[in-house]
Amino acid sequence: MNNRSWGPLAIIALFAASGDAARAQDVIDGSGGPCRLDLSLAGGVDWLGPVGRGYDIFSKAESYESVTVEIRHSGAACRFFLTGFDRSAGGRPSLANGSNELVYDVLPTANGPSLLSPDYFGSQQSRIEGMFPAGSSVQVVALLVAIPAGQIVRSGRYQGQAMLRLFSDIEGNPQLQGEAPLTITTRVPSALVVNSPDFGGGARETNIDLGDLNGAAEREVQFEMRANADVNMSFHSASGGVLSHANGAPGVRYEVLVRGAPVDIASRDMVMLPFRPDGLDYDIPVQFRVPGQGASRAAGQYHDTLTITFNVP
Known part of the structure; x- marks a missing residue:
């Protein structure tokens, strides 16, 4: 008696979402000149994975999607830092599909550390710090969105959002200059x-x-x-x-x-x-x-x- 078995893999399309940029507020630096900062994102992240099908629960390969953050400055010189936090209700950054959760992270490099922190001002490890000279200029920060391999989660569409925060940091007195939501979407195909x-x-x-x-x-x-x-x-x-x-x-x-x-x-x-x-x-x-x-x-x-x-x- 012969016996055969196989298991087809369903391919599900991915969807994208985009985030809105937040305008900055004015800050007066120690010399009395205004330092203005503005934060914007190129859009949300449609996380495609190593082969473009979304999150493969059986893949052991780590994969990242990039997102570009633009920080515009005008006025007096000032220091700044960028940080963020996860907006999900759970205790760790996660994308949701009903009650199912897929853990993710936002990183400055593939080796970390995480940009996300539950602290309003971020932690020392979760900050990307920089400096603007007087005048008008732009700095571009490249971030990576990671979904760690090895998570066995139910198939479906997962979505979540991180909030990025930009602070001026004048004489150790951080002031919020802008916020920008980063929406992350991926598909988990049936496998x-x-x-x-x-x-x-x-x-x-x-x-x-x-x-x-x-x-x-x-x-x-x-x-x-x-x-x-x-x-x-x-x-x-x-x-x-x-x-x-x-x-x-x-x-x-x-x-x-x-x-x-x-x-x-x-x-x-x-x-x-x-x-x-x-x-x-x-x-x-x-x-x-x-x-x-x-x-x-x-x-x-x-x-x-x-x-x-x-x-x-």
């Missing part, structure tokens, strides 16, 4: 991985020998599955759930059980495996049983081809 120790070398089909059918027979195949969505497990028997005799003698009906529960493969029953928020694998034993009977069965070879399909929406 599925299925393995089985009974399918050698990554093969997609195998043979199961039920042995002598004059009595009862039973065999088991083990599957291990990980997914970030509900999974439908369907069955298609070429002979309608019957082991057909090679020479046309009466066939032998067999039973299939998934995790101990019987499945009517003759009517193409499906088994639904719900998403596991703990991110752990499903262990899925599939048993094949031939009940015993009093009368002997015709001698010869019996076979069927059973296709098992794992599918995510």
Whole structure:
């Protein structure tokens, strides 16, 4: 009996959002001249990931999307610093899809440190500091939005927002000069991985020998599955759930059980495996049983081809 399984990966489009820039307020420096600062962003971040499909829960590659911050200055010389905070309700920066959370960060470089801090003025580590000479000039700051690899989250569209804050810092007296929201959006496609120790070398089909059918027979195949969505497990028997005799003698009906529960493969029953928020694998034993009977069965070879399909929406 042959057995096949595969799991298609759904591709979901990405959407973009943009943030509005905030105008600066005037600050008077120690010499009495006005220092004016203005903060603006090029737009929001549409986080595409390493291959442009969004966040792949199985990818181990770290990936970043860049965003450009423009700081405009006019007037007297002054020092400044840029920091930010996450606007989600949780205790860590995260993008939301209902009650599901995808952790993210905003960094000055790939090695950090984070620009985000719950402190209003930011922490010493979360600040990007700089200096403007007197006159009019512009400084451009490149930031990276990171979504760390290895997060098993439900598929869907995730969105969140960080607020960037620009302060003048004159004689150790920081004054808020402007705020700009940074909206971050990504898609998490449905993803599925299925393995089985009974399918050698990554093969997609195998043979199961039920042995002598004059009595009862039973065999088991083990599957291990990980997914970030509900999974439908369907069955298609070429002979309608019957082991057909090679020479046309009466066939032998067999039973299939998934995790101990019987499945009517003759009517193409499906088994639904719900998403596991703990991110752990499903262990899925599939048993094949031939009940015993009093009368002997015709001698010869019996076979069927059973296709098992794992599918995510």
